[in-house]
Amino acid sequence: MNCRDRVAELARRSGPLAGVLLLELCGDEPAGTFGTQILADLGATVVKVERLPGARPEALEPSAPVPEALAYFWGMNRNKLSLAMDLKSEGGRALLHRLARIADVVYDNFRPEVMRRIGADVDTLRALNPRLICASVTGFGRSGPLAGYPAYDATIQAMGGGMSLTGAAEPDAMPVRCGNPIGGLAGALYAVAGILAALARRRRTDTGAALDIALFDAQLAMNAYRVPPALGAGKRYTPEPHRGGSGALPYGPFRARCGRWFALGITRQFWASACQVMGKPEWENDPRFRSEAQRQDNEQALNAEVAAVIATRDADDWQARFLDAGIPGATVRSIRDAFSHPHVALRDMLVGFDHPLGRHLRVAGDPIKLSAHPHAPFAGAPGLGEHTSLVLQELLGLTIDEVRALRAAGTVWWPDEGLVYARPSVV
Numbered sequence: 001m002n003c004r005d006r007v008a009e010l011a012r013r014s015g016p017l018a019g020v021l022l023l024e025l026c027g028d029e030p031a032g033t034f035g036t037q038i039l040a041d042l043g044a045t046v047v048k049v050e051r052l053p054g055a056r057p058e059a060l061e062p063s064a065p066v067p068e069a070l071a072y073f074w075g076m077n078r079n080k081l082s083l084a085m086d087l088k089s090e091g092g093r094a095l096l097h098r099l100a101r102i103a104d105v106v107y108d109n110f111r112p113e114v115m116r117r118i119g120a121d122v123d124t125l126r127a128l129n130p131r132l133i134c135a136s137v138t139g140f141g142r143s144g145p146l147a148g149y150p151a152y153d154a155t156i157q158a159m160g161g162g163m164s165l166t167g168a169a170e171p172d173a174m175p176v177r178c179g180n181p182i183g184g185l186a187g188a189l190y191a192v193a194g195i196l197a198a199l200a201r202r203r204r205t206d207t208g209a210a211l212d213i214a215l216f217d218a219q220l221a222m223n224a225y226r227v228p229p230a231l232g233a234g235k236r237y238t239p240e241p242h243r244g245g246s247g248a249l250p251y252g253p254f255r256a257r258c259g260r261w262f263a264l265g266i267t268r269q270f271w272a273s274a275c276q277v278m279g280k281p282e283w284e285n286d287p288r289f290r291s292e293a294q295r296q297d298n299e300q301a302l303n304a305e306v307a308a309v310i311a312t313r314d315a316d317d318w319q320a321r322f323l324d325a326g327i328p329g330a331t332v333r334s335i336r337d338a339f340s341h342p343h344v345a346l347r348d349m350l351v352g353f354d355h356p357l358g359r360h361l362r363v364a365g366d367p368i369k370l371s372a373h374p375h376a377p378f379a380g381a382p383g384l385g386e387h388t389s390l391v392l393q394e395l396l397g398l399t400i401d402e403v404r405a406l407r408a409a410g411t412v413w414w415p416d417e418g419l420v421y422a423r424p425s426v427v
Contacts (some may be wrong), residue, residue, distance in 0.1 A: 003102055006394050007045045012079040012379035015043020016370065020199065021395070023078070023099055024048045025108040025120055028183055030170055031137045032109035033076040033217060035159050035188030039195065040079035041366040041378070044105075047391055049087070049096070050384060050423060052413045057384070059418025066360040070421045074361050077381035078351075083392075084385030084413040087118040093413035098396050100132060109137040111148050122210045132208040133198045141214035151215055156183035160219025163276045167239045173261035175239075186218040200386045202226045249295040250274075250306045253332055256315035264306070265328035277325045278309045339364075348375045355380035356419060386410050 008019040022044050026032025041047040060070070086092040091114025096119065100106060106125055108115055115121045115136070121221035124133045136142065154177050156162045167176035191213045198209040229235040248268070266274045268291075275283040283289050283305070288298040295302050310318060315331040322329030327346075333341075339350050349365040354377065361380075369375075392398045392412065406412045 003395075007102075010081065010391070010394055011043055011045040012041075012081065013041060014376050015041065017042045017044040017199075020044040020105065021099075021103045022046045022105040022107060023096075023103050025106065025110065025115075025118075026166070027109065027198070028073070028076075030076060030184035031111055031187040031191075032107065032242055034185055035137070035191045035195075036079060036080065036107050037076050038192050038366075039105075039107075040190070040366075042368065046080045047099070047387075048077065048082050048382065050082055050084050052084050052086050052410070053384065053420070053423065055424040057420045057422040059414070059415055060357065060421050061418075066357070067421075070357075071361060073421065073423075074381040075363050078353075078378045080365060080382055081387035081391055082382035082385055083388050085318060085388070086411055086413075087120070089411055090155055091406065091409065093119040095392070095396070095406075095411070096120060097125075097128055099391075101129050102130065102395065103132060104199070105133045105135060107135045107137075107191065111150075112136070112142055113148065126208060126210065130208055131200065131202060131206060133211065134208070135191050135195050135198075135211040135213065137191050137213045137215065139214065140216045142212045146216070151183070153177070153181040153183035155288075156215045156219050160216055161223055162219055165237055165239060173239065176185060182198060182222070183215055183219060186222055187213055190218050190221075206239040247292065247296060249292070249299055250302055254303075254307050255311055256318060256331075258314040258316075260315040261332040262315040262318045263330050263332055264311055270327050271295075273325050273327050274322075277321050277327060278306070280305070280309060351378050353378065353380040378397050383415065384423040385412070385414035386419060388414040 004019045007021045011018055017039060020039075022036060022039055024032065024046055026034045026036065026048075036046050036048070085095060087096060090227075100120075106120065108120065112121065116124075122136070125134055126132050138147075139156065140146035140149050154163075157177055158175070160183075162182070163175045163177060166178060167173050191211065191302070194211045194213060199209060202208060223230075226235075226237055230237055248266060250264050250266050253263045256262045264274070271289075271292075272284050275281050287294070289302055313321075313378050318332050319329060338344070344350050347365070347369075349367070350362055351365045352362045357380065366375075366378075388407075389400070389403045392403050392406070393400065398406075403412070407414065
């Protein structure tokens with residue numbers, strides 16, 4: 001069996017990226033681990049390189065309550081292998097270099113100086129393997145005056161302009177961070193797109209690439225269609241004084257009879273049908289509401305009228321009526337409620353695991369549906385060092401005695417028994 005076949009055999013899920021070996025050098029942030037999980041879901045063999053534990057951790061009993069930190073970890077680390085290795089040691093760096101010689105991708109989300117310190121910087125790794133794709137996701141990239149500056153989701157959303165658009169429209173109202181951590185998630189998504197492009201390019205050129213993905217850049221890019229009006233026409237964007245995200249009205253949440261919120265998305269093509277569903281056919285030709293421009297000019301009156309109508313029925317009743325009419329409208333749901341909808345199960349978007357701890361945990365599924373690769377089961381998130389011996393033997397050809405000697409020397413680690421999930425947060 002050649003190296004590529006061995007890599008594919010180690011993948012924890014089948015998919016179009018079978019045979020691609022990715023070394024993950026990331027902490028717990030979505031900018032790293034969410035991106036590598038997407039690639040693992042697509043069939044890549046993702047080896048999560050982790051620090052050795054500082055003390056002897058206890059294995060987690062299958063019957064034990066699931067700590068919140070473990071649930072968080074499972075949300076972004078399924079389908080991966082865990083290799084616990086001391087990259088501060090000469091032996092650990094030597095093993096990393098041997099793995100880099102056969103890897104396709106090294107993905108990190110650490111500052112450049114950290115990667116240089118552990119011998120995993122782009123220049124070092126690509127000198128070992130010119131076909132290697134090095135993908136680095138940092139707050140501000142490798143160049144520019146902010147290079148190396150630390151970044152977190154809230155600060156990236158703030159500096160990238162997105163936070164100026166969220167929150168209440170009243171004067172001096174506090175800006176609001178987007179509920180999902182789009183500062184990190186967007187960087188991961190752009191990194192995945194860049195890695196896939198680099199893999200496609202490598203098939204033509206047989207050369208690797210260095211990807212420099214900045215979370216700040218991703219936030220700037222997500223301003224998209226707002227950039228030309230803001231910079232070219234001097235338009236000042238602030239939190240919208242009306243509910244409509246793009247001028248469409250009625251738009252956004254209204255309180256239903258049951259106390260829950262019901263969100264509308266009525267653009268011009270749905271206006272006439274919406275009037276019928278809400279029992280107000282006369283609105284279609286009301287001189288205040290006939291056109292989108294007129295609805296915008298009379299927004300306050302329109303919202304008051306719509307609010308009064310929505311308050312007459314329960315939110316789920318309205319949702320059923322809007323769905324029957326093919327009009328955008330939805331009850332605002334919690335995450336728990338969102339995953340209880342039967343559509344979620346039919347789309348394989350709620351996943352449980354055949355795993356010692358699997359009965360405790362379910363996670364979001366894979367939204368990428370490929371006709372040539374039908375839905376396949378997911379493997380659970382790995383325990384710390386769970387696959388250390390397996391990876392070193394299968395990919396580097398080390399004997400079990402050699403691997404045990406490395407463990408005895410403190411270069412690598414795996415638990416004596418059971419699965420350990422108490423782990424350091426960074427490489």
